[in-house]
Amino acid sequence: MRLDTVAADIPTNRDWNAHWIWTGDDPRPNNAYYYVRTEFELDELSDLTLYVTADTRYKLFVNGERVGEGPMQSQPFYKYYDTYDLDEFLDSGRNCVAAVINYSGTMEDTRGGFLAELANGGDERLVTDESWRITEADAWERDTFETSFNQRPRIRNTTTQDRRPTGGLKSDSTTGTGVLP
Secondary structure: EEEOOOOOOOOOOOOOOOOOOOOOOOOOOOOEEEEEEEEEEEEOOOOOEEEEEEEEEEEEEEEEEEEEEOOOOOOOOEOOOOOEOOOOOOEEEEEEEEEEEEEEEOOOOOOOOEEEEEEEEEEEEEOOOOOOEEEEOOOOOOOOOOOOOOOOOOOOOOOOOOOOOOOOOOHHEEEEEEEOO
């Protein structure tokens, strides 16, 4: 796994051709987890970089291998993004990019979202758009508590580790992805 950090030759700001995507349901669900994915064809492999971010967190997978997670904590109206060199993860032919997204849902005037762009120099090969598939991940409990100063939470046993994803993100088990304004 190679996570590029901010360096002189990596721009801190970039013009994105990708679109923020999210489910068409509640834009601000509390502590929600979603699976997103897309498949695409590549004729040749050369210097492919993936730029990716999410509100709030993501775990990224390419062709079934975990590539990384992020982004580092951002401000509500300024998001950091991560860059990954994907040459070692991609193959000529059919490829799959997928992520598990967690949206904390704690900030007003923000919403969940995922943004990704695969580029070879200036040539975009893949961008997040309405062709991506998304479904809610039920392996996590959403019913959590807010902790604040001088509060003692009740402890409950809610083991969900055995609830793994069942199958792929096929059209009959997913909703269409919405492009956010």
